[in-house]
Amino acid sequence: MKHVTRKATRHVNQNEGLIFEKSSPGKAAWKLPPLDVPDVDPSKLLGSAERKDLGQMPEVSEIEIIRHFTRLSTWNYAIDLGMYPLGSCTMKYNPRVNEVVARLEGLANGHPYQPERVSQGALRIMQVLSECLIEITGMDAITLQPAAGAHGELTGLLMVRAYQQSKGNPRKKILIPDSAHGTNPATAAMVGYDVEKMQSNARGMVDVVALTAQMNEEVAALMLPNTLGVFEQEIHKIAEVMHAKGGLLYMDGANMNALVGKVRPGDFGVDVMHLNLHKTFSTPHGGGGPGSGPVAVKKMLEPFLPKPVVITKPDGTLAFEYNRPQSVGRVRAFYGNFGMFVRALAYTLANGPDGLRQTTEDAVLNANYIRKGLEGIYDLPYSTPTMHEVVFSDKLQAKKGVKTMHIAKRLIDYGFHPYTTAFPLIVPGALMIEPTESESKEEMDLFIEAMRSIAAEVEEDPQLVLDAPHSTRVSRLDEVAAARKPVLRWKPAS
């Protein structure tokens, strides 16, 4: 029998085409109800402003759309599939009840300008969440307006600037440790501050002596990132040094998952901090967003909060207060990513005080378990006690020419998402692992086994690791070509 080469392969392995490649005139996935008002002639109403052609927009049926996106989805890794140990990203379980309550009719369809009389439910959610976050952080006031962590940083530094200005001088500089996330310096620049770098000490922490020498009246604030998963043991001294010269202490709350219910930044001297609801408070990452970055502050910064703020009126009802003469203004239209407030509050209610504490304890327990399981196999550049994430380096593997990125790609073949690579910058060849509380002992044992197995492969067959991944639908993609000659949209073949 003659062998026939067939085009068909398993669906998930096929190159699911672009939606435009499935389009043909006359197909539709929509149906509008009949108009209950007189129809109009657009050319009469709009004249030359009328659009006649929608170019290459697709025409496809509903089943094709379902299959298209379902197939695409199968090419993604996700928390729902397994451990997602991205350091500093806190990829924890995203509870499904959050999604259900965020879609309740009155919350999903609430218009931001509907009268306050019929907005009491949304205002109440904002108020209760605010109270919870203030208690969790140990701060005095909060704004929920920022749309993500970096947006929260911007808001926080705007408040720092406004505060310093109110004291007579906005000052010139923000101190940022070399271990900081890229958003920290980028944000400082947006607020018109110069960035002054600070070197971490041998334990990966802020050097208090060096800080004391560096701190002066030109410094508006110190942005404390703590990306090593260690606790700044001299935090109170850092706060004292800053406060003594009129500076403020900003804490990047990306790593709050190590602290909730165990220690409160407000208690150890932090003046302003943002939270990432899409990290610590379980709202889904959704492939890169939406996030939500509330900013909690101490009393003296409260007058500068973005407007509006939620207040309780004398009759007990809730309202937005716009009359805030010292406010830094607005950082976003409306009130922030409200849908994320609903989810974060649902998470907080599902946990309660005992659940929140247990969550933090489990997150720290998990990171220490992974540290123990991989210590010696991978180089541990800082022996400082681990909180919720652990940072190794590729020093031992680099001898065989294998770098952190290769190990990360090989991890994909073992069914895990890579850890964070090449960050923080103070650790050359970093492997930054944050398991979160959502991993069972069994899942972590699998992960440790995979990492140990890769370390063995590096010794025996480094090429195997260098060429990874081997099991994915696409192999290593040519990023250089993508950047050199960018193709940023589909175009019909001419």
Add this chain to the structure above:
Amino acid sequence: MTPMRYLPKSPSDREALLKAIGARSINDLFASIPAEYRLERDLKVPRQMAESEIVDWFRERSRENGDGYATFLGAGAYYHYRPVIIDSLISRGEFLTAYTPYQAEISQGTLQSIFEFQTMICELTGMEVANASMYDGSTAAAEAVMMAVRLTGRRSAVVANSLHPEYREVLATYAHHQSLPVTATSFTDTARVNLKELEKLITQETACLLVQSPNFFGTIEDIAAIAEIAHKQGAMLVVSIAEAVSLGIVEPPRQADIIAMEAQSFGVPLGFGGPYCGVIATREQYVRQMPGRLVGQTSDKNGKRGFVLTLATREQHIRREKATSNICTNQALVALMVNIFMTIYGKVGLRELAKQNLAKANYAAQQFGKHARVLFPGAPRFNEFVVQTTEDPYAINSRILGHKIVGGLPLKKFYPELGNAALWCCTELTTRTSIDTAVGMVAESERSVKSAKQEADVQEVTR
């Protein structure tokens, strides 16, 4: 205590982990926190709730939040129908619970869908490149202005007063610390930008002009004329689009250099103001100054088509304080909603949808016009219009609310000079019945004000 349901460990698992680590108790692992700062009490947050209690609690909040009300509100947040498959698809864990697609080999689903999103945004806006999303329309507009400042090397901007007032506030916040003076330009009695004034305001020092079209009052701007004035002086034109559905039937601002859009209308729930989906689109030549993530096409070792995040040298994780923006997390899942919506309606459906919006608003404006004054005649509108009444619109609205209808947005807060004016919006979801009810209430208000006035006049004469 019952075990916390999201945590996958038994007490004996925890014991085993502690033992493996060599710790005696969990608190050993927190020993690096100075004792005086350790929280030795429970957090004062509500007690742990069952799932059923959580659903009940939020249901109660939902009922207190205008559940079941019809609305005439627009003003940057639009009530359109959301086809059900949007939520079916975005609820797939592979989309919902994935991180930013930095690891391309296991993120092709997200990457390819963003590539399609970028393509469709380009098609609809008439631009050549679009990013993967910004936080919302307001921050997209502010960032677009900053982008124009970098591109031109000039340090001032002109902004139309008919731009959404909250967008203007956000721009003011962003511009304040960039030492960027922003001048406002007024609108005429058609609600369009005052071109004569614009001629004077735009100079060789102007980095860009920012206008909205359809503008805050629903009026479509004469983009060609505006662009000419801006370009004559070498300034860039940034156009903000807050009502994305307009793109189905209104010619896009092709003469713009940068478009800053809010795509909420495309399948994103109103959600009391967010999360929404900002987008920046521009010409290819400006792409390296564009903020936000971008997906590009490439191929793998075997020549198979694939997609990656690209041109990252613009971004904060590479450039730090020299980046085009500090944006990191964006609105990816919301952009996926927008993507699916655009795919569903497509080439023909988007136009039909936009036409229904046009028809409903046209009918409503005509009906209101019989009893009250519809402001700004003489220029085309999309799905919003301004109605001026004799009585305070807050008072009229509070009576309309009794019919479970939320009336148009009173403009006093933003434009006191327009007096008793309100901004009304109709979409495909606005029924003729609710339009007629609202018009009836406005008519009644005008009648009673008039008869009260007549009565007063009669008394005056009698006296």
